[in-house]
Amino acid sequence: xxxxxxxxxxxxxxxxxxxxxxxxxxxxxxxxxxxxxxxxxxxxxxxxxxxxxxxxxxxxxxxxxxxxxxxxxxxxxxxxxxxxxxxxxxxxxxxxxxxxxxxxxxxxxxxxxxxxxxxxxxxxxxxxxxxxxxx
Numbered sequence: 001x002x003x004x005x006x007x008x009x010x011x012x013x014x015x016x017x018x019x020x021x022x023x024x025x026x027x028x029x030x031x032x033x034x035x036x037x038x039x040x041x042x043x044x045x046x047x048x049x050x051x052x053x054x055x056x057x058x059x060x061x062x063x064x065x066x067x068x069x070x071x072x073x074x075x076x077x078x079x080x081x082x083x084x085x086x087x088x089x090x091x092x093x094x095x096x097x098x099x100x101x102x103x104x105x106x107x108x109x110x111x112x113x114x115x116x117x118x119x120x121x122x123x124x125x126x127x128x129x130x131x132x133x134x135x
Contacts, residue, residue, distance in 0.1 A: 002090035007063050017121060025098055025104045031090040035083055035113055042079040042115040049075045066128030075122035 053068035086107035093100050093107075 011059055023101065025088075025093070025101045026108060028091045030088055031104075031108060031111065032041075034108060035076045038083050038111055038114060039079075042083065042118065044077070048073060049119065051117075053126060056126060061130075061133055063133050064130065067126060067133065070129065071122045071126040074125050075118050077117055078121045079118035082117050083111050086110040086114070091094050 049072055053071050057064035057068050090104050090107040090111075093103055
């Protein structure tokens with residue numbers, strides 16, 4: 001039985017195997033699952049845009065129906081593009097670097113925020129269009 005001296009130093013760290021990084025980017029299927037939920041939420045908000053446009057045009061002003069239709073179509077296109085483009089970008093991002101992880105997080109946030117951004121586009125079109133009709 002050997003007794004080690006108390007003042008013995010441990011071996012240098014390079015003699016030990018270094019732990020591998022286990023951090024991985026968010027998988028693409030998580031983005032797809034979030035995208036499906038966001039599209040369902042965007043569909044529900046689409047009915048809100050429809051009602052908002054209908055109540056804005058209840059006075060029967062000339063050209064109001066065209067502005068409302070433009071706002072509804074713009075909402076649909078913006079919601080679809082703003083949620084699908086980050087999904088495709090996340091699917092194309094490969095690798096495990098820090099930059100890929102950051103971009104995947106950014107794309108996930110953009111997918112989640114897309115219905116609100118599309119709603120903002122719709123409200124902006126409706127507001128500007130109705131203001132021009134009145135003026």
